Amino acid sequence: MTDFTARYLSDYQVSNFSIATVDLTFELADTATIVTSTMAIKRENKNAKQLVLDGEQLKLVSLQINQQDLPESYYQVSDTQLALDISADEFILTIVTEIDPLNNTSLEGLFKSGGAFCTQCEAEGFRRITYYLDRPDVMSTFSTKVIADKKSYPYLLSNGNKTAAGDLPQGKHFTCWQDPHPKPCYLFAVVAGDFDLLEGSFTTQDKRNVALEIFVDKGNLPKAHHAMASLKKSMLWDEETFGLVYDLDIYMIVAVDFFNMGAMENKGLNVFNSKFVLADNESATDTDFFNIEAVIGHEYFHNWTGNRVTCRDWFQLSLKEGLTVFRDQQFSADMHSAPVNRIKNVRLLRSKQFAEDAGPMAHPIRPEKVLEMNNFYTLTVYEKGAEVIRMINTLLGAAKFRKGMDLYFARFDGMAVTCDDFINAMSDASGVDLVLFKAWYHQSGTPILSVEEGFSNEQYQLTLTQTNPSQKDGSEGKALHIPVAIELIENNKVIRRQLLELTSEQQTWTFDNFVEKPVLAVLADFSAPVKLSINQTDQELATVMAFADDEFCRWDAGQQLMLNYIKALIDDSSFALPNSLLTTYQAIFDANTDNAFKAEQLSLPSFDEVVAEIAQVDPIKVVNAIAAVKLFLVTGLTASFEKTFIDNKASAYKYSGEEVGQRALKNVCLSYLSLLEQQQSKVVEQYQSSDNMTDTLAALACSADNNLVDLAGQLQHFEQKWHSTALVMDKWFSLAAQQCSTNIFSSLDRLLAHPLFSLKNPNRARSLVGNFSVNNPRYFHCQSGQGYQFLAEQIALLNEINPQVASRLITPLIQFRSFDLPRQKLMRAELEKLTTLKNLSKDLKEKLDAALAG
Ligand code: B3K
Ligand code: ZN
Numbered sequence: 001m002t003d004f005t006a007r008y009l010s011d012y013q014v015s016n017f018s019i020a021t022v023d024l025t026f027e028l029a030d031t032a033t034i035v036t037s038t039m040a041i042k043r044e045n046k047n048a049k050q051l052v053l054d055g056e057q058l059k060l061v062s063l064q065i066n067q068q069d070l071p072e073s074y075y076q077v078s079d080t081q082l083a084l085d086i087s088a089d090e091f092i093l094t095i096v097t098e099i100d101p102l103n104n105t106s107l108e109g110l111f112k113s114g115g116a117f118c119t120q121c122e123a124e125g126f127r128r129i130t131y132y133l134d135r136p137d138v139m140s141t142f143s144t145k146v147i148a149d150k151k152s153y154p155y156l157l158s159n160g161n162k163t164a165a166g167d168l169p170q171g172k173h174f175t176c177w178q179d180p181h182p183k184p185c186y187l188f189a190v191v192a193g194d195f196d197l198l199e200g201s202f203t204t205q206d207k208r209n210v211a212l213e214i215f216v217d218k219g220n221l222p223k224a225h226h227a228m229a230s231l232k233k234s235m236l237w238d239e240e241t242f243g244l245v246y247d248l249d250i251y252m253i254v255a256v257d258f259f260n261m262g263a264m265e266n267k268g269l270n271v272f273n274s275k276f277v278l279a280d281n282e283s284a285t286d287t288d289f290f291n292i293e294a295v296i297g298h299e300y301f302h303n304w305t306g307n308r309v310t311c312r313d314w315f316q317l318s319l320k321e322g323l324t325v326f327r328d329q330q331f332s333a334d335m336h337s338a339p340v341n342r343i344k345n346v347r348l349l350r351s352k353q354f355a356e357d358a359g360p361m362a363h364p365i366r367p368e369k370v371l372e373m374n375n376f377y378t379l380t381v382y383e384k385g386a387e388v389i390r391m392i393n394t395l396l397g398a399a400k401f402r403k404g405m406d407l408y409f410a411r412f413d414g415m416a417v418t419c420d421d422f423i424n425a426m427s428d429a430s431g432v433d434l435v436l437f438k439a440w441y442h443q444s445g446t447p448i449l450s451v452e453e454g455f456s457n458e459q460y461q462l463t464l465t466q467t468n469p470s471q472k473d474g475s476e477g478k479a480l481h482i483p484v485a486i487e488l489i490e491n492n493k494v495i496r497r498q499l500l501e502l503t504s505e506q507q508t509w510t511f512d513n514f515v516e517k518p519v520l521a522v523l524a525d526f527s528a529p530v531k532l533s534i535n536q537t538d539q540e541l542a543t544v545m546a547f548a549d550d551e552f553c554r555w556d557a558g559q560q561l562m563l564n565y566i567k568a569l570i571d572d573s574s575f576a577l578p579n580s581l582l583t584t585y586q587a588i589f590d591a592n593t594d595n596a597f598k599a600e601q602l603s604l605p606s607f608d609e610v611v612a613e614i615a616q617v618d619p620i621k622v623v624n625a626i627a628a629v630k631l632f633l634v635t636g637l638t639a640s641f642e643k644t645f646i647d648n649k650a651s652a653y654k655y656s657g658e659e660v661g662q663r664a665l666k667n668v669c670l671s672y673l674s675l676l677e678q679q680q681s682k683v684v685e686q687y688q689s690s691d692n693m694t695d696t697l698a699a700l701a702c703s704a705d706n707n708l709v710d711l712a713g714q715l716q717h718f719e720q721k722w723h724s725t726a727l728v729m730d731k732w733f734s735l736a737a738q739q740c741s742t743n744i745f746s747s748l749d750r751l752l753a754h755p756l757f758s759l760k761n762p763n764r765a766r767s768l769v770g771n772f773s774v775n776n777p778r779y780f781h782c783q784s785g786q787g788y789q790f791l792a793e794q795i796a797l798l799n800e801i802n803p804q805v806a807s808r809l810i811t812p813l814i815q816f817r818s819f820d821l822p823r824q825k826l827m828r829a830e831l832e833k834l835t836t837l838k839n840l841s842k843d844l845k846e847k848l849d850a851a852l853a854g
Contacts, residue, residue, distance in 0.1 A: 322385020
């Protein structure tokens with residue numbers, strides 16, 4: 001019987017016992033791996049009588065205290081715990097457990113991914129390996145011995161440095177590892193397998209040599225070079241930017257095909273979804289190359305923000321995740337175009353995090369109540385968490401922010417701490433008062449920032465008002481400390497730039513000496529994660545688009561303009577779009593800006609971004625309105641789209657900033673042109689002539705989104721060419737699921753039955769099921785409810801196989817309140833059905849309860 005008791009931040013207590021050292025031995029076998037754990041334990045709280053260890057899905061084989069068997073009357077075992085009555089204050093506890101990695105489809109704890117053994121312990125997976133104090137504030141020194149068949153598993157890896165290795169009878173061998181840095185068990189890892197190994201090295205600023213090793217499936221070595229280069233860039237960047245130097249002699253990355261998320265920062269032994277390691281010019285897109293560098297960076301940066309300084313408890317997750325996302329965003333911005341990266345961050349936040357904040361699972365970046373911790377690796381904790389760190393950076397300025405980071409490490413290196421500890425370090429180092437700012441950590445929901453302007457007697461008045469949504473407990477949302485960066489434009493020139501700090505519900509600023517009312521560019525660089533409510537005329541928006549200094553504002557004004565017209569079309573589908581829009585859009589083509597930025601300017605707000613703006617909207621109206629604006633623009637400006645498309649056809653593929661920008665711009669133009677029948681031959685031609693995955697997929701997406709006649713042939717050709725490359729077949733399943741056709745449901749059935757499809761593989765499940773429900777809105781939201789039913793059926797199956805993946809994929813259904821009442825009813829009905837599942841996981845239970853409450 002699953003335990004559905006929630007845990008609360010307010011219940012935190014320090015551990016009654018500590019574990020100074022852990023020695024682990026793994027005797028690896030498919031269905032019966034034996035784990036021996038020997039721990040040096042000390043009672044820290046004299047009043048604590050029982051030692052209660054966490055453990056799930058374990059077979060207890062034996063139990064010894066100081067090498068003596070413990071009589072059964074001294075301990076109790078349940079489905080989730082091992083409770084021991086021990087009188088000694090310091091003792092050695094030896095526990096032997098048996099586990100079944102082969103049948104572990106949840107991919108938590110020890111499991112098999114393809115032919116390799118690997119582990120995933122964060123958040124609470126270590127308890128599926130052995131009984132332990134599975135909480136991040138219990139930090140111990142780990143040593144590990146791994147034993148396995150030598151032929152099948154030539155590489156036996158764990159955290160830290162290798163201390164011994166040798167052969168054993170019966171074709172087995174062993175390797176021993178010692179990690180000198182005390183760590184919580186969520187950072188523990190073991191991997192065993194037969195890999196190709198790419199070796200490299202990095203010399204630290206203090207002239208130490210670090211061996212870099214990337215392990216990939218046999219035959220994939222040529223695809224690991226970009227990952228290696230990215231790792232070296234990350235190591236150098238962290239030294240140069242934050243003075244943070246790597247602290248072991250070896251850094252290993254293992255790429256596996258079956259993985260619940262992107263990657264995991266285990267100390268000295270990262271495990272990665274192969275999607276974020278493998279790339280070559282033929283099989284990877286520009287986005288893949290970019291993401292690999294970003295995720296390699298993210299995991300590497302965790303070595304300091306996460307591993308050296310970790311979380312006291314899981315409610316503090318954003319301490320390491322928000323901060324590390326901020327760091328990886330800064331890294332990407334330094335490696336590529338800062339404004340384009342910022343735009344991408346904001347698009348993600350607006351399309352996905354705003355929806356989460358408005359939905360039933362809304363939570364502060366530091367949640368207060370959790371049933372299943374894995375449900376809280378969210379866009380809120382990660383992306384909004386990063387925005388909160390960014391606001392601190394904005395309020396302090398870069399130099400003081402760096403001083404704050406230095407103080408944070410000086411105070412807390414080797415410790416498990418809280419978000420408050422972080423903010424206090426920032427405020428102590430800088431002298432900046434962050435008391436009010438702390439509310440960002442305990443308030444959920446997206447603030448609305450309303451802007452009122454006034455002008456009289458050469459004075460410009462700006463009034464900012466913040467409205468914060470009411471909280472889950474019914475309390476009112478309180479005023480937050482919001483940094484609002486603005487520019488004022490007069491005569492097509494920015495003449496004033498200022499950082500305003502809104503610290504109460506409403507404040508007014510007055511600016512003197514203006515001949516006429518200036519044009520406002522607000523939220524420069526998106527200085528706060530808020531929704532903006534502002535009435536600017538088309539003329540003002542066009543001025544901001546053309547003359548603001550801040551690139552984000554220039555881009556955002558264009559988005560605002562388009563959004564206004566998309567909304568008008570949602571209200572009234574016969575609304576006539578004005579020709580002035582064409583003039584404004586033509587100016588984007590004509591401006592002397594870089595291609596990647598232009599590509600972002602030409603891209604309309606996405607389905608999700610529009611949904612986030614309108615209460616209880618009819619999703620089909622959203623799809624139609626966006627399509628109508630797109631058609632209007634391409635019909636009016638065909639020549640510009642066509643010329644830009646042709647001018648940006650690059651020669652042989654190269655992954656470099658300039659070419660990436662060219663391809664992005666060209667492919668945005670193709671996406672517009674593909675709406676016009678007489679232009680559709682361009683799609684076919686690009687598909688046929690492309691030498692790279694970015695252009696191939698762009699062409700395929702045009703075919704799928706417009707259901708072009710060539711789609712079937714293209715998909716077949718693509719499948720023949722790539723059927724044995726797993727990561728590329730994920731793309732194939734995604735595209736096939738995106739087909740905008742009335743036949744989609746029979747296609748989906750065929751895809752589910754495809755020999756290469758399996759719900760057990762998270763990447764596959766996400767490609768097909770996830771992509772259909774997120775990127776095929778016309779059919780996911782079709783009036784019959786078939787789309788919702790399809791998703792719910794797959795979730796029901798995944799509930800048994802892999803609850804974490806099931807719980808991720810359910811997101812579009814639980815956000816039903818964003819849509820009109822008929823859809824709400826249909827989606828709700830599917831959710832209600834899911835509540836009756838046998839063996840309902842905690843992951844789903846938590847979300848279903850939240851969604852169906854009230
Ligand atoms: N810390 C891991 C995520 C673990 C997710 C557990 N469900 C990867 C990362 O954020 O870097
Ligand atoms: Zn992370």
